[in-house]
Amino acid sequence: MIGFGLIKGMRVTMRNFLRSPVTEQYPDRRVSPIEAAKMAGLNPVAFAIRKPAEAFKAATGMTSVPVKVKQTPRFRGNEFAWYEERCTGCASCAKYCPLGIIKIVTHPGGIDVQEGESYAIDVFDIDIGRCMFCGLCVEACPYDALHMGSQFERSSYVRADLVITVDQLKANMKRPSSWFRPQFEGMKYSPFEDKAMPEHKDAGRHEKPLPGQLTEKWVKER
Amino acid sequence: MTLQTEPISINFGPQHPSTHGVFRMRVTFDGELIVDVEPVFGYLHRGSEKLAEERTYTQVVTLTDRMDYVASMTNNQAYILSVEKLAGIVPEPRGVWLRMIAAELQRIASHLVATGFLIQDLGALGTPLMYAMREREKILDLFEMMCGARITNSYLRPGGVFADAPDYFWQALRQFMDDIPGQVDEMEELLGSSEIILQRTKSVAVLKPGDMVNAGITGPMLRAGGVDWDLRHRNSYDYYDRVQFDRPLHHASDNFARYWVRIQEMRESIKIVEQCIKAIEPGPVRPKSVPFLVRPPKGDSYVGIECPKGELGFYLVSDGGVSPYRCHVRAPSLMNLTLLKEMLVGTYMADMFVSFGSTDINMGEVDR
Ligand code: SF4
Ligand code: SF4
Numbered sequence: 001m002i003g004f005g006l007i008k009g010m011r012v013t014m015r016n017f018l019r020s021p022v023t024e025q026y027p028d029r030r031v032s033p034i035e036a037a038k039m040a041g042l043n044p045v046a047f048a049i050r051k052p053a054e055a056f057k058a059a060t061g062m063t064s065v066p067v068k069v070k071q072t073p074r075f076r077g078n079e080f081a082w083y084e085e086r087c088t089g090c091a092s093c094a095k096y097c098p099l100g101i102i103k104i105v106t107h108p109g110g111i112d113v114q115e116g117e118s119y120a121i122d123v124f125d126i127d128i129g130r131c132m133f134c135g136l137c138v139e140a141c142p143y144d145a146l147h148m149g150s151q152f153e154r155s156s157y158v159r160a161d162l163v164i165t166v167d168q169l170k171a172n173m174k175r176p177s178s179w180f181r182p183q184f185e186g187m188k189y190s191p192f193e194d195k196a197m198p199e200h201k202d203a204g205r206h207e208k209p210l211p212g213q214l215t216e217k218w219v220k221e222r
Numbered sequence: 223m224t225l226q227t228e229p230i231s232i233n234f235g236p237q238h239p240s241t242h243g244v245f246r247m248r249v250t251f252d253g254e255l256i257v258d259v260e261p262v263f264g265y266l267h268r269g270s271e272k273l274a275e276e277r278t279y280t281q282v283v284t285l286t287d288r289m290d291y292v293a294s295m296t297n298n299q300a301y302i303l304s305v306e307k308l309a310g311i312v313p314e315p316r317g318v319w320l321r322m323i324a325a326e327l328q329r330i331a332s333h334l335v336a337t338g339f340l341i342q343d344l345g346a347l348g349t350p351l352m353y354a355m356r357e358r359e360k361i362l363d364l365f366e367m368m369c370g371a372r373i374t375n376s377y378l379r380p381g382g383v384f385a386d387a388p389d390y391f392w393q394a395l396r397q398f399m400d401d402i403p404g405q406v407d408e409m410e411e412l413l414g415s416s417e418i419i420l421q422r423t424k425s426v427a428v429l430k431p432g433d434m435v436n437a438g439i440t441g442p443m444l445r446a447g448g449v450d451w452d453l454r455h456r457n458s459y460d461y462y463d464r465v466q467f468d469r470p471l472h473h474a475s476d477n478f479a480r481y482w483v484r485i486q487e488m489r490e491s492i493k494i495v496e497q498c499i500k501a502i503e504p505g506p507v508r509p510k511s512v513p514f515l516v517r518p519p520k521g522d523s524y525v526g527i528e529c530p531k532g533e534l535g536f537y538l539v540s541d542g543g544v545s546p547y548r549c550h551v552r553a554p555s556l557m558n559l560t561l562l563k564e565m566l567v568g569t570y571m572a573d574m575f576v577s578f579g580s581t582d583i584n585m586g587e588v589d590r
Binding site for chain 1: 277278280281284285349353356359363366367368369370371374376384385388390408411412415416417418420514
């Protein structure tokens with residue numbers, strides 16, 4: 001019957017109209033007057049009387065608060081977490097990057113807290129302007145020194161700003177993503193909760209053996 | 223008195239919102255009737271095949287993501303299967319089940335996009351497309367849990383997948399699987415019951431099955447013409463021989479048939495994912511013996527899989543080194559465009575983009 005399909009279609013539309021919205025508000029979310037009153041620590045009536053300007057603003061939908069986007073722990077963001085103590089300057093990461101955008105310059109003779117003898121790093125540039133966040137560098141790192149980051153708000157007006165230098169890597173907050181790092185998943189660590197960030201000791205799949213253990217392994221076993 | 227008229231050529235694209243990418247068509251109209259079509263492509267050519275010759279076998283996975291960016295999991299799968307055949311790698315069962323789950327979810331996502339854009343091309347701007355996108359978003363969320371990225375996944379590795387899916391993935395997948403059949407029904411109700419859609423899509427842009435076979439068209443387009451050709455069934459790569467699924471066929475070979483087949487295939491994919499969830503067992507997800515630098519022996523391999531658009535095949539030649547000597551992609555999107563002229567000539571201007579969209583091509587894959 002002609003016209004019946006239209007009614008059916010409208011039914012689908014109505015069903016969807018009644019569903020709760022799925023839109024993620026980002027970077028800000030509007031605040032209702034009641035919520036605004038709660039945030040000000042007052043009950044709504046007192047809020048309207050004591051702070052009429054703010055109450056009016058909230059009622060017209062002009063008050064907003066910043067929100068965080070929900071991400072999963074494995075999310076590969078555009079910032080890297082790098083533990084100086086773990087890195088030996090082996091440059092495996094630079095070699096395995098499909099685009100060749102990691103530049104490492106070292107000089108011999110560094111002593112590394114975690115891994116023992118290593119090269120000292122002079123330059124460690126990651127040009128994230130060309131990075132595709134595939135994570136192969138992280139997969140290649142044998143000492144778990146490099147991790148994908150979890151943040152994604154690193155846009156800039158100048159391309160030169162998109163190069164992460166070694167100083168930035170050292171200064172960055174260490175919020176490694178658990179991509180290719182099963183130890184973080186075991187720890188139930190999530191980069192999006194404001195818990196204590198993992199130290200270099202927690203970041204690896206192995207710990208530096210004590211001298212005694214090394215003797216055990218290399219001397220006594222022979 | 224009769225009016226003196228002459229055909230007029232109009233240029234669509236490459237920057238046209240409804241060409242599904244940077245695609246250009248020079249169309250000659252007689253009034254509203256299409257009399258000639260000349261497709262021009264190559265605007266998105268990035269030389270992926272050549273770039274693959276410079277990269278190691280693992281690094282090429284990242285390039286395959288960017289070919290058909292609406293279905294990157296199946297692209298990964300086709301490439302990895304070809305590498306495994308070339309290098310003689312036997313994958314781990316859990317890895318295979320995981321990538322089958324990923325591939326079938328990707329098929330649902332890709333068909334959702336195709337269906338949503340049909341309604342969009344028909345003129346229902348926005349809203350019905352968002353219904354499809356909302357469901358696709360849930361699948362992308364699942365991918366993010368699995369591998370940390372939504373579109374450019376790079377999840378598969380020779381021998382399986384790079385890491386096991388976390389616990390919360392399985393909960394979210396269960397919830398999604400309970401939810402999606404209803405949404406597919408709703409989509410079908412919207413699409414299959416509206417007289418406007420039926421009148422605009424039925425008996426438009428009909429292709430002969432024989433022509434399609436000769437032109438190398440594969441996938442839902444071919445099955446909408448009644449040709450029973452599904453590589454999951456014919457070649458049964460991975461573990462597709464261990465799951466039961468139907469191959470929906472339609473015989474009209476018009477725009478509506480193409481979308482009907484896609485909707486039914488979503489149901490079949492849901493069935494396959496359910497069976498995969500049942501069959502999957504704990505274990506390693508990729509063999510320890512596969513090194514980061516895969517070095518296959520001299521030789522070549524071709525594996526074609528049934529991706530959402532049709533037969534996607536990777537032909538790899540190895541000279542014994544760490545990167546392919548030659549890589550060629552049999553892209554279903556490109557092949558499915560071969561009958562564009564036959565399809566469009568004789569139809570009207572308003573149906574042009576609906577018919578074009580019904581081929582469900584992706585420019586990233588056409589131009590590579
Ligand atoms: S994420 Fe990929 S592209 Fe980016 S630096 Fe690492 S290997 Fe290179
Ligand atoms: S980050 Fe890892 S792979 Fe890169 S130089 Fe340091 S230890 Fe080597």
